[in-house]
Structure formats: C-alpha cells, structure tokens
Amino acid sequence: MVAFTELTASLLPLILLAAFLYTWRRLSASPRRPPSPRKLPIIGNLHQLGEFPHRSLHSLSQRHGHLMLLHFGSVPVLIASSSAAAAEIMKHQDSLFSNRPKLSIADRLTYGSSDVGFAPYGDYWRRVRSVCVLQLLSNKRVQSYRRVREEETSVMIDKIASSPQNANLSAAFQTMTNDVVCRVALGRKYGGGGDGEGIVFGEIVEALIELLGTFSVGDYVPWLGWINRINGLNARVANVAKMYDEFLQRVIQQHRDKGEGGDDGSAVDFVDVLLQFQRESEEKVEDYTIKAVIEDMFNAGTHSTATALEWTTAELIKNPRAIKTLQTEVREVGKGKEEIDEDDVERMPYLKAAIKEGLRLHAPTPLLLPREPIRDTKVLGYDVARGTQVMINAWAINKDPASWGDDAEEFRPERFLDSSVDLRGQHLQFIPFGAGRRGCPGITFTLAVNELALAKLVHRFDFGLPGGARVEDLDMTEASGVSVRKKSPLLVVATPAS
Numbered sequence: 001m002v003a004f005t006e007l008t009a010s011l012l013p014l015i016l017l018a019a020f021l022y023t024w025r026r027l028s029a030s031p032r033r034p035p036s037p038r039k040l041p042i043i044g045n046l047h048q049l050g051e052f053p054h055r056s057l058h059s060l061s062q063r064h065g066h067l068m069l070l071h072f073g074s075v076p077v078l079i080a081s082s083s084a085a086a087a088e089i090m091k092h093q094d095s096l097f098s099n100r101p102k103l104s105i106a107d108r109l110t111y112g113s114s115d116v117g118f119a120p121y122g123d124y125w126r127r128v129r130s131v132c133v134l135q136l137l138s139n140k141r142v143q144s145y146r147r148v149r150e151e152e153t154s155v156m157i158d159k160i161a162s163s164p165q166n167a168n169l170s171a172a173f174q175t176m177t178n179d180v181v182c183r184v185a186l187g188r189k190y191g192g193g194g195d196g197e198g199i200v201f202g203e204i205v206e207a208l209i210e211l212l213g214t215f216s217v218g219d220y221v222p223w224l225g226w227i228n229r230i231n232g233l234n235a236r237v238a239n240v241a242k243m244y245d246e247f248l249q250r251v252i253q254q255h256r257d258k259g260e261g262g263d264d265g266s267a268v269d270f271v272d273v274l275l276q277f278q279r280e281s282e283e284k285v286e287d288y289t290i291k292a293v294i295e296d297m298f299n300a301g302t303h304s305t306a307t308a309l310e311w312t313t314a315e316l317i318k319n320p321r322a323i324k325t326l327q328t329e330v331r332e333v334g335k336g337k338e339e340i341d342e343d344d345v346e347r348m349p350y351l352k353a354a355i356k357e358g359l360r361l362h363a364p365t366p367l368l369l370p371r372e373p374i375r376d377t378k379v380l381g382y383d384v385a386r387g388t389q390v391m392i393n394a395w396a397i398n399k400d401p402a403s404w405g406d407d408a409e410e411f412r413p414e415r416f417l418d419s420s421v422d423l424r425g426q427h428l429q430f431i432p433f434g435a436g437r438r439g440c441p442g443i444t445f446t447l448a449v450n451e452l453a454l455a456k457l458v459h460r461f462d463f464g465l466p467g468g469a470r471v472e473d474l475d476m477t478e479a480s481g482v483s484v485r486k487k488s489p490l491l492v493v494a495t496p497a498s
C-alpha cells in the first residue's frame with residue numbers, strides 16, 4: 001500500500017505535466033474565431049437581424065468589431081463591416097472567397113444556380129460570366145444600345161410632363177428601366193400594352209425578385225425545412241419558376257423562328273447573342289443556361305438601377321444647393337438644346353459625382369451577395385472555416401467616417417469631384433457594386449441609363465413636393481428587402497424649367 005502511494009506521489013508531477021501539455025495543445029490548436037454576439041438555441045443570432053439587417057449588423061459591429069461571427073440558425077456567418085475586412089475578402093483572398101452559398105430558393109429559380117449570380121465558383125461560372133462580360137455588358141455592347149436608352153428616357157420625360165402636379169418618379173424609373181432591359185435583352189418591350197404578355201412578364205419579374213429576397217428557414221435550420229411546404233412558399237417558387245420558364249422558352253422560340261438577330265433589320269438583343277453562342281460553342285449550351293443568364297439581367301439589373309436613380313433623385317430634391325449646382329451644370333451644357341444626349345453627359349462631372357454619392361449613401365444591395373470560402377482560411381488573424389457564409393456590409397463601409405470623414409452621412413457630391421475614388425471595386429471603401437471576381441458586371445450598363453435619365457430630368461424640370469411640403473421633410477425611410485428601395489414612392493411636382 002505504502003509502495004503504491006509512493007509510486008503515485010513520484011508520478012504525480014509527470015501526470016500534471018502531461019495534463020498541462022494536453023490542455024495547452026488543445027487550447028493552442030483550437031481555432032481563434034472572430035468575436036460573436038451571444039446567440040440563442042436553434043435560431044442563433046437570427047432574432048438580431050430585425051427589419052433592416054444592414055443597420056442591425058452595423059450596430060452589432062460597433063459593439064463586437066468589424067469582423068464578427070454570427071450564426072443564422074446552424075450556419076456560421078462572417079460579417080465584414082470595414083474596408084480592411086472587405087479588402088481581405090474581395091481583394092487579397094478573392095479567389096478563395098469567390099464561391100456563393102447554395103440558397104434553396106435562388107437555386108430553384110435559376111435552374112439549379114445556372115445563372116451568373118448564384119453559380120458556384122468554377123468552370124461553368126467562368127464560362128457564363130465571360131459571355132456576360134464580353135458579349136452582353138461590354139462597353140461596346142452597351143454603346144450599341146444608345147438609341148434604346150435615348151428613346152426610353154424620352155418616353156419617361158414625356159410621361160412625367162403629362163402629369164406634372166403629382167408625378168410618381170419611383171414608378172416612372174421602374175417602368176423606364178424595365179423597358180430598357182426588355183428591349184435590350186428580349187428585343188421588345190413587355191410593358192403591359194397590347195398582347196397581355198407584358199402584364200404577365202412584369203408580374204413574373206416582380207415575383208422573382210421578391211422570392212429571391214425571401215428568407216427560407218430550411219437553409220439555416222434544416223430540420224424546419226418542412227415549414228416551406230406548409231406555408232406555401234415551395235409551391236409559389238415552383239409556380240413562378242414554371243411561369244418564367246414557359247415565357248422565356250416562347251421568347252427563345254420566337255427568336256429561333258425569326259432567324260439570326262439583325263437579319264430582319266432589328267437590333268441584336270441578348271437572346272440573339274446567347275443563341276449565337278449556343279450555336280458556335282464547342283461545349284454544349286442548354287436552353288436553360290440562356291434562360292438563367294437572361295433572368296439575371298432582370299433580377300440584377302432592373303430594380304437596382306431604378307432604386308439607385310430613385311435615391312439619388314430624392315437626395316437631390318432634399319438638398320436644394322446640390323440640385324441647383326447640378327441644374328446649372330446640365331443647363332449650361334444643354335443650352336439651346338431640346339434634349340440632352342449621351343455626348344452631353346460626358347461633359348457633366350457633377351452629374352457623375354451626384355450618382356456616385358447617391359450610391360454611396362444608398363447602396364441598393366447593402367449586404368452585396370453572400371460569398372463562401374472554398375477552404376479554411378484566416379481573415380485578419382481570425383480563423384474562418386470552409387462553409388461559413390460571408391456577408392459584406394457595403395452600406396456601413398460606404399459611410400464609414402474613418403474613410404469619409406465626419407460628414408459621411410451627408411449628401412455631398414463635391415467629395416467625388418477631386419477624388420480618384422471610383423465605384424468599380426478598386427477602392428474598397430466604396431463598394432456599391434461589390435468587388436473582385438464576383439463584382440457586378442453591369443456597372444457600365446447601369447451608369448449609362450441613370451446618367452442620361454437624371455440629366456434629362458433636371459434639364460427639363462424643377463422639382464417641388466406635392467401639397468407644398470418642405471423638401472427637407474421628404475421621407476427617406478427604407479423599405480425592407482434585399483434590394484432596399486424607398487418605402488414611400490417619390491411623388492413630386494415637376495415644373496417645366498423656364
């Protein structure tokens with residue numbers, strides 16, 4: 001017995017050393033995760049997102065840091081809220097973070113993520129994105145639609161002029177961007193007139209966009225996935241996907257029937273370009289690829305373009321000094337002309353600065369599109385596991401006083417006049433279109449539409465608010481959704497400029 005006690009006593013230091021080494025190795029090997037707000041069982045941090053996730057996440061980041069790890073249900077989600085964190089993800093480790101998480105609704109609406117926006121990072125995405133960048137949205141192609149933009153912006157101006165006392169600019173911008181994208185993508189307008197197809201198509205696009213912004217509980221708490229069957233969400237998704245598919249298949253067939261685009265004197269549209277790509281590609285291109293890519297043009301291109309124009313115009317109306325400066329510039333360039341054209345726009349630096357400033361304060365997609373690392377990595381010293389969803393709070397970054405100064409919240413286009421900061425993803429303090437490999441390929445397209453539309457608007461009209469309301473009281477409340485619009489439509493009194 002004595003011998004046993006002595007043996008234990010002599011081994012004790014060794015046992016303690018082994019226990020210490022084991023604990024130390026475990027601790028030093030355990031990953032160093034970014035700070036996390038406290039989470040609840042099952043839902044994690046979902047309850048903290050609120051109606052405006054970009055705002056709630058910004059508040060949380062002020063307490064927990066510019067890189068946080070949250071949990072949406074069981075899914076870890078990394079939130080980046082500074083330009084340094086964004087640079088690490090979208091610049092220094094861009095290829096590693098270029099995957100998109102699979103989101104069930106988007107997946108079903110885009111033919112199993114066969115579009116550009118939701119396709120997983122890899123060869124398929126590279127192919128479709130390069131068609132998009134080189135064939136559909138290149139400078140040259142965007143230039144080729146100059147007439148469409150000039151005509152549709154004129155139609156918009158005439159419509160506003162026809163009911164100047166209570167003009168709904170939000171609706172006018174939405175119709176104009178829809179009509180431009182329809183003509184450019186499908187070859188004609190589907191705006192609700194005539195054959196009834198327009199009404200159907202407009203409704204399908206609205207429903208698609210709404211569903212893409214709908215939260216699917218099964219993506220984050222898999223065992224609750226059945227809820228989507230009970231609440232009818234799955235059925236709605238299937239129905240909209242079917243309607244879109246049938247509509248676009250008809251459009252494709254009509255294009256095939258008329259032969260190669262341009263042969264009958266009509267302009268070449270995106271469906272023509274994609275059908276040509278299908279004919280000439282060495283690898284087989286299915287019809288669903290064409291339909292998915294065209295769908296992106298509507299999902300990604302119409303609402304966001306109209307929303308950007310809506311916020312910029314609202315900010316201008318709210319800031320009499322800024323709109324006066326803009327009107328002076330535009331009216332000087334357009335002196336003696338009936339209408340502004342795209343050559344004139346090139347001589348309007350304040351106009352371009354105002355559009356940037358609108359996008360800075362009101363990024364239409366404030367949290368960009370989510371990304372996912374393809375393997376475990378480190379970000380700013382923290383461990384981030386493969387499969388973590390990554391959200392970049394562009395809204396917070398675009399108005400961070402550390403980059404933009406104490407007046408970061410103010411609408412002041414002048415800040416861009418002598419600045420080299422651009423919006424094409426080179427400057428990570430200003431990322432309304434994202435950055436890196438997955439950055440938005442539609443920037444040139446959007447700017448061409450919005451610059452011309454805004455120039456024509458302020459050339460032609462002076463603006464006031466209905467009922468004599470003061471412009472400084474203009475309601476700037478946001479609506480909830482992935483693409484953040486103004487909650488109330490922008491209603492104005494548009495007086496013809498004297």
Ligand code: HEM
Binds near residue numbers: 116446
């Ligand atoms: C003001 C207008 C627009 C805004 C604010 C906007 C914003 C964005 C953002 C934030 C992303 C995600 C970027 C990222 O993950 O880093 C994106 C992606 C995309 N956008 Fe835009 N966009 C606009 C207009 C357009 C237009 C007009 C088109 C096409 C006609 C378009 C097509 C796309 C596509 C295809 C993607 C997916 C890119 C990829 O995943 O590889 N966008 N856009």
